[in-house]
Amino acid sequence: MRRRVPNEVGIAAVVVLVAIVLSVLSPNFRTIENAQVLLLNGAVIAFLALGQTFVLLTGGIDLSTGSNIALTGMIAALATSAGLPWYVAVIAAIAIGLVVGSLNGSLIAYLKLPPFIVTFATFGVAASIPLILTGASSVNVRDPFFAIIGRGALFGIPMPVVLVAVAAIVFSVVLRFTSTGVHIYAVGGNAETSRLAGVRSARVIVLAYALSGLCAAMGGLIVTSRLMVGYPSAGSGNELFYSIAAAVVGGVSLFGGIGSIGGALLGAMLIATVSNGMNVIGVESYWQPLVIGVIILVGVVLDTHRRRISLATLLSRFRGPREAAAAAPTS
Incomplete structure (x- = not known):
């Protein structure tokens, strides 16, 4: 019996190959200092990719993640400037991220609005609120302990990397070993069939977008903590x-129902490596969106091709027994 090679193996090989090429092109890429920068920047991308994974698995998309970074980071900075301790600021930022995500999910699930339109509208609203609250000015973080989130370390491992690892483990367990995870895949695979099977699709969709908001809030906390300044234009x-x-390249389907947390993390690592490598070797910043756009396009093409192959295989398996039965002689 042939064993199926996991999709994560292919993306992991690509990550290693890209890292080797960049190391050859620039000795600065393989330094410890650059590796730390790559991991810290990659942590934010990883959190956003994890949240986007849940949304994509349900067949949706979240365009509000960038502005949610600015909103939650600014809320945390304003909380500390008001004299609140750092942990209260963290809770407030996470709560706002969950509210934004839950609002997206509720509008999509209960009002049946298109995810693209809803999250694009939320993107504009969440981007404007920090500007309105601060008059487009930055806000310094007053509590020095807040720096633990973005600048701290645990056993020598940067705290953002630790937080990403913990989140990835928890999310993997949820998707693979709980009924909630099964329902998320079911809703993205076939919403109508899952509804007829008794899955409460609306709750699943709200949960997915809430988790995306939570992950965006974690990204906002890391960015604000590293700088110790809340910027209204962050994200x-x-x-x-x-x-x-990151999610698409990591094997998460834009059509829903296919993907894994491990794949999304590897995709985030690839995107972070490519972005960091282009900075190190001196590629102009305006080239980076072009490269990322090409990566997205390639990922979508591969995803579409994979779905067509899977559908063709399924149809051939279904037709095979029927054709054999039709051809069999009758007694």
Whole structure:
């Protein structure tokens, strides 16, 4: 019996190959200092990719992740500037991220609105609120302990990397070993069939978008903690495209129902490596969106091709027994 090679093996090989090529092109890429920068920047991309994975698995998409970074990071900075301790600021930021995600999910699940339109509208709203609250000014973080999130370390491992690892383990367990995970895949695979099977699709969709909001909040906390400043324009760069590219390249289908947390993490590692490598070898920043766009396009093409092959295989297996039965002689 032939064993199926996991999709994660292919993306892992690509990550290693890209890292080797970049190391040859620039000795600075393989330094310890650059590796630390890559991991820290990759942690934000990884969190966004994890959240985007849940949404994509349900057949949706979340365009509000970038502006959610700015909103949650600014809420945390404003909380500390008001004299609140750092852990209260963290809770407030996470709560706001969950609210934004839950609002997206509720509008999509209960009002049957298109995910693209809903999250694009939320993107604009969440991007404007920090500007309105601060008059487009940055806000310094007052509590020095807040730096633990982005600058701290546990046994020598940067805290953002630890947080990503913990989140990835928890999310993997949820998707693989709980009924909630089964329902998420079912809703993305066939929403109508899952509904007829008794799955509460609306709750599953709200949960997926809430988790995406939570992951965006974690990204906002890491960015704000590293800088110890809340910027109203944080997350307005390529974070959104990175999150989608990482998930898709990692094997998460844009059509729903297919993907894994491990694949999304490897995709995030690839995107972070490519972005970091282009910076190290001196590629102009305006080339990066082009490269990421090509990566997304290739991922979509491969995903579409894979689905067609899977559908053709399924149809051939279904037709085989029927054709054999029709050809069999009758007594």
